[in-house]
Amino acid sequence: MTETQALLERALRHMTPNYTPPPFVAVKGAGTRLWDTDGKEYLDFATGIGVNALGHAHPAVAAAIAAQAATLTHTSNTFYNDKYIALCERLASISSCARVFLCNSGTEAVEAALKTARRFFFENGAARTGFVATHNSFHGRTYGGLTVTGQPNLQQGFGPLLPDVSHVPYGDLEAMRAAVGPKTAAVIVEPIQGNGGILVAPKGYLAGLREITKKAGALLIFDEVQTGIGRTGKWFAHQHDEVVPDIMTSAKAVGGGLPLGAMLTTDAIAAVALKPYSHASTFGGNPVACAAGLATLDVIVKEGLLANCARMGGVAQELFQAVASKRPMLKEFRGRGLMVGLALDRPAKPLQKACLARGLLTTTAGNTVLRLLPPLNVQGAEMERAATIIAEAMADPSVA
Ligand SMILES: Cc1ncc(COP(=O)(O)O)c(C=O)c1O
Known part of the structure; x- marks a missing residue:
């Protein structure tokens, strides 16, 4: 049994069953990236449902926590x-x-x-x-x-x-x-x-x-x-x-x-x-x-992140409008700044799963919306990577 399998078995035995997370176990994060027990890397556009505003383990935040914990x-x-x-x-x-x-x-x-x-x-x-x-x-x-x-x-x-x-x-x-x-x-x-x-x-x-x-x-x-x-x-x-x-x-x-x-x-x-x-x-x-x-x-x-949110929101809109022109299942780009919703003509869970398999973490909102809440310091290259993964995932037989 692998470490991951053992952890998942313990989770199923002892955690209350009101959550249904996907079968991997997060152990480490840095900026927009997250790693699981198998060493697989993910691009994290879920950010703990919009909590990790600066991504994972931002040095300034980590230092502030450590200093305060010791004080x-x-x-x-x-x-x-x-x-x-x-x-x-x-x-x-x-x-x-x-x-x-x-x-x-x-x-x-x-x-x-x-x-x-x-x-x-x-x-x-x-x-x-x-x-x-x-x-x-x-x-x-x-x-x-x-x-x-x-x-x-x-x-x-x-x-x-x-x-x-x-x-x-x-x-x-x-x-x-x-x-x-x-x-x-x-x-x-x-x-x-x-x-x-x-x-x-x-x-x-x-x-x-x-x-x-x-x-x-x-x-x-x-x-x-x-x-x-x-x-x-x-x-x-x-x-x-x-x-x-x-x-x-x-x-x-x-x-x-x-x-x-x-x-x-x-x-x-x-x-x-x-x-x-x-x-x-x-x-x-x-x-x-x-x-x-x-x-x-x-x-x-x-770091001027309010402006970055506005700018990256514009980048996201352009990227996903291009995706929509190739993938008609994407009906509408919603949101403002880095609060982004991709409204589909079908349930969003299969797409979320197909994104996960390709290393992108997202959440859903409502039944048909894939929700992206990247960190406020996200850069254009990461947004492009997310758009590429989502476009590929939309072509997956489980979604298309
Ligand atoms: C608008 C809004 N209000 C309240 C809550 C509840 O917050 P919490 O889960 O921290 O209790 C949420 C959580 O998603 C939210 O989006």
């Missing part, structure tokens, strides 16, 4: 730590929100956002407890996040869910206007639906949401867990539209590869909703994760 690893919220303070300050400086709460994941950031919205109205004596979200959205797996998620298949068997939550079609302002009322605490929307299939909000949609919520006296939450920290070419995707939310979330790349999430809001909302002891997290804002996040933000600035 101070945990204080909890009982005491201030210098990295927590510094990261809050940095996130405030790149967003419209002055106040930051740190947690450990995207779903916790969403949970904090929903709780902040409800508590804000509770403290103001207003009977607003409702949330309006969109069909096809993804906001996480805790009860709050799962309830506002607009994918009933993910909710099946977990009810009863949170009360007072409704969903309307993404991009439909009239439906949103009709759904938001005097009982609505907040509207929660992804500026680009990620997990749902890389659907970019139609022009004017985010501004329309702002207008509707303002008029109705409800809060507006942008879930930037997947779109944030530069992936679309701006720090946060809604910044392309000059629309300011009341609350926003961040996670994935914000921890530079370590578990970290953030809920951001305004001074005014935080002062009312987040009084002492109203919300907390033991691990949230762990100094090692914050140090990794700070190092990641530094590199994004130093």
Whole structure:
């Protein structure tokens, strides 16, 4: 039995069966490359679902983690730590929100956002407890996040869910206007639906949401867990539209590869909703994760990676338009910056498998979309290699 076979057997015996990863075991990464136990090399355009913003084992991030691990690893919220303070300050400086709460994941950031919205109205004596979200959205797996998620298949068997939550079609302002009322605490929307299939909000949609919520006296939450920290070419995707939310979330790349999430809001909302002891997290804002996040933000600035995301997004669009002209199964190029979706006329899983066999790691979004989330420092040659592999994989008999 090979080392890989032995590991896979142990995985099947002891891991809970809610994941179905392909049969290889990752052991090492460097930049855009990943290696398995058999020494096979992969080009990694999955990046741990958009987490590894600078690729694997970036020297600046690795050094920051090592230094922090040797200095101070945990204080909890009982005491201030210098990295927590510094990261809050940095996130405030790149967003419209002055106040930051740190947690450990995207779903916790969403949970904090929903709780902040409800508590804000509770403290103001207003009977607003409702949330309006969109069909096809993804906001996480805790009860709050799962309830506002607009994918009933993910909710099946977990009810009863949170009360007072409704969903309307993404991009439909009239439906949103009709759904938001005097009982609505907040509207929660992804500026680009990620997990749902890389659907970019139609022009004017985010501004329309702002207008509707303002008029109705409800809060507006942008879930930037997947779109944030530069992936679309701006720090946060809604910044392309000059629309300011009341609350926003961040996670994935914000921890530079370590578990970290953030809920951001305004001074005014935080002062009312987040009084002492109203919300907390033991691990949230762990100094090692914050140090990794700070190092990641530094590199994004130093290496001009927001511009690289925008530029490489353009390169991807050109490359995949050329692929589409040869492979009609590729129906549509979707996305912004380095959040890329290739919409097919068929299920995307066989293509993902054929790419894997050729050494390219991808994820899927929705049933028919191959999702590419390369690191923000990806170069043109790697993008070309990915496009070549995908075009070849599309001709594989298992896909074609
Ligand atoms: C927009 C959005 N919100 C929330 C989440 C949940 O994040 P996590 O898996 O870190 O809990 C995700 C994860 O993919 C996401 O894309």
